[in-house]
Amino acid sequence: MKLRIGVIGLGFFGSRHARVFSDHLSAELVGVTDLDSARTAEVAALTGAKPYADYKDLLASDIEAVSICLPDRQHEEVAIAAAEAGKTILLEKPLAHNADAARRIVEAVDANGGRMMVGHILRHDLRYVQVYEAAAPEKLGEPIHLRAKRNGVRSTARRLGASSSILFYMGVHDVDAMQWIARSRITRVYAQKREILGTGNEDVLYAMLSFANGAIGILDYSWAWPDGLMNGFRSAFEIVGTRSAAELDVADQGLYFVDDATTTGGDTHLWPEINGRVAGALADELDHFVKATLRGVPYVQHHHEALDAIPVLDALAESASTGVPVEVLR
Ligand SMILES: NC(=O)c1ccc[n+]([C@@H]2O[C@H](COP(=O)([O-])OP(=O)(O)OC[C@H]3O[C@@H](n4cnc5c(N)ncnc54)[C@H](O)[C@@H]3O)[C@@H](O)[C@H]2O)c1
Numbered sequence: 324m325k326l327r328i329g330v331i332g333l334g335f336f337g338s339r340h341a342r343v344f345s346d347h348l349s350a351e352l353v354g355v356t357d358l359d360s361a362r363t364a365e366v367a368a369l370t371g372a373k374p375y376a377d378y379k380d381l382l383a384s385d386i387e388a389v390s391i392c393l394p395d396r397q398h399e400e401v402a403i404a405a406a407e408a409g410k411t412i413l414l415e416k417p418l419a420h421n422a423d424a425a426r427r428i429v430e431a432v433d434a435n436g437g438r439m440m441v442g443h444i445l446r447h448d449l450r451y452v453q454v455y456e457a458a459a460p461e462k463l464g465e466p467i468h469l470r471a472k473r474n475g476v477r478s479t480a481r482r483l484g485a486s487s488s489i490l491f492y493m494g495v496h497d498v499d500a501m502q503w504i505a506r507s508r509i510t511r512v513y514a515q516k517r518e519i520l521g522t523g524n525e526d527v528l529y530a531m532l533s534f535a536n537g538a539i540g541i542l543d544y545s546w547a548w549p550d551g552l553m554n555g556f557r558s559a560f561e562i563v564g565t566r567s568a569a570e571l572d573v574a575d576q577g578l579y580f581v582d583d584a585t586t587t588g589g590d591t592h593l594w595p596e597i598n599g600r601v602a603g604a605l606a607d608e609l610d611h612f613v614k615a616t617l618r619g620v621p622y623v624q625h626h627h628e629a630l631d632a633i634p635v636l637d638a639l640a641e642s643a644s645t646g647v648p649v650e651v652l653r
Contacts, residue, residue, distance in 0.1 A: 325351040326613050328388040329381045331401055333357035333366045335482075336415060337392030339594055343601050343609045344390070345370035350613045354381045382408040388616055390609075391415060394486040399424040402439075406431040412439040413612045417495040417636065418629055420488075422652075425633040429626055440612050440622040441629035445500045447608040449592065450571045454560060457569040458504045464565030466505045469532075469540040471497035472559040477520060479555070480546040485523035489544050490636045494528070497542060497560070498639075499632040503624075504562055507536035509635045511650050516643040519547065530639055542639075554588040 328350055330341045337357070345352040356375040357363045367374035375381040378401055382389065388411040391401050398419050405412050412432065418441050419425035432439045445451040457463065473493045483492060502508055514530035526547040532540035548557075554576055561570040578589040589595065594605040615622050634651050642649040 324617055325349055326388055326617050327351050327353050327386045328390060328613075329354040329356070329372075329375075329384065329386040330366075330390045330392060331356055331378045331381060332392035332394075332397075332415075333359075333362050334392065334394075337390070338362075338366050339601050339605060340390045340392055340413075340609060341366050341370050341372065343606050344613070345372065346600050347610065347613055349617060353386050354384055356381050379404065382410060387411060388413065388612075390612075394483075395488075395491045396420045396486060399428055402428045403431040406435045406437050406439070409435060409437065411437060411616050413442060413609070414439055415442040416444070416499075416629075417441075417491045418626075418633055420491055422630075422634040422637045425630050429630050432626060438616065438622075439626040440615075441624065441626060442608065443496065443499050443624055443629060443632075444593070444604050444608050445496050446503070446623050447611060448604045450573075451500055451504075451560065454562065454569045454571055455504045457567070458506070458562050458564065460506070463562065463567050463569070466507065466534070466536060466538040467563050467565060468538060469501050469505055469534075469562045470543070470560070471501055471540070472543040472557060473497055474543070474548055474552075474557040475546040476548045476550045476552050476555050477546065478550050480520050480522050480524065480526060483522070483524075488524045488640075489526065489528055489546055490639055493546065494542070494544050494636060494639070495632050497544075497558075498635045499629070500560065501532070501540055501542075502534075502631055502635075503628075504560075505534055505536065505538055505540075507534040507538065508631060508653075509533070509540070509638075509651055510535050511648055512635065512638045512642050513648040514542075514639045514643040515646070517547075525643060528639065528643055530642070551585075553586070554590070 390413040511533040516525035527545040530542040558573040576591040638649040
């Protein structure tokens with residue numbers, strides 16, 4: 324039995340989704356679509372999928388599942404259309420660009436009796452999952468404090484322009500991870516930001532967080548780094564509890580390519596190309612989606628829990644704009 328699937332949006336990430344599904348033994352990549360017809364033709368030729376000019380035609384086909392890899396602000400319209408068409412949905416993060424839109428998507432999925440998995444890739448990252456396990460109450464005790472960092476380079480900010488924001492493109496990962504690992508919701512935030520690259524977005528955002536269980540946290544987000552930053556990003560996570568602690572540091576992936584001019588790094592875990600296929604956490608995430616959908620078993624994260632991150636992002640944006648602490652409204 325194979326999962327008949329289509330991919331909508333074939334940019335940086337959707338093209339990778341299409342490659343993973345086309346290579347999966349239990350998936351059949353039936354169709355692909357992008358507003359850019361040349362891109363659609365290119366990915367169709369690469370994967371053997373049928374090219375569609377309009378996502379509505381792909382949703383009207385006999386696919387059972389759809390992967391939506393559109394810019395963040397376009398998730399709502401297409402995810403609701405997919406839910407209403409009765410498709411099982413893999414929706415790239417963030418669920419939506421604000422909490423109201425995210426709730427409308429979840430309501431459409433529930434009203435149509437469908438299933439949806441949000442692409443929170445850290446839930447398939449070998450290290451973050453082990454931090455989650457190490458933070459189990461019987462090992463960690465009570466969480467005292469947490470810290471999360473995700474920093475990237477200027478070319479990412481310039482590529483996305485106003486189509487996303489640092490909070491929605493990168494920040495959702497750590498907000499979801501912090502609430503998941505702390506086993507507690509963020510209730511209050513105080514954020515500051517700077518906008519210097521002129522893309523219409525914040526380029527750095529730091530925030531203090533309060534959790535329902537009494538823990539406090541720090542978020543450190545930036546895509547203001549020069550493009551020479553090795554690997555193009557830095558991420559880190561730590562949680563300290565009353566009995567133990569866990570820490571991960573992705574500054575150094577331990578892989579270097581050196582020539583006479585410079586040293587560069589490599590991707591050892593996200594979506595490296597290994598032996599001609601996309602591997603790493605993305606491949607594991609999509610493998611989980613295919614298998615859990617075909618087996619009818621729950622996804623590692625229920626879509627209602629995925630929704631929990633979005634009101635926190637709204638509160639962070641509001642606090643960064645107003646300069647005062649903001650309660651998270653659920
Ligand atoms: N989990 C992760 O680590 C991760 C990494 C990168 C991107 N993402 C997410 O994936 C999504 C896509 O990001 P990206 O970096 O690939 O963006 P991108 O801009 O590279 O690609 C988006 C594509 O969607 C197409 N598109 C726009 N409107 C369309 C429509 N109505 N119909 C069909 N195609 C349309 C565009 O032409 C473009 O090719 C975003 O939600 C982003 O947050 C997740």
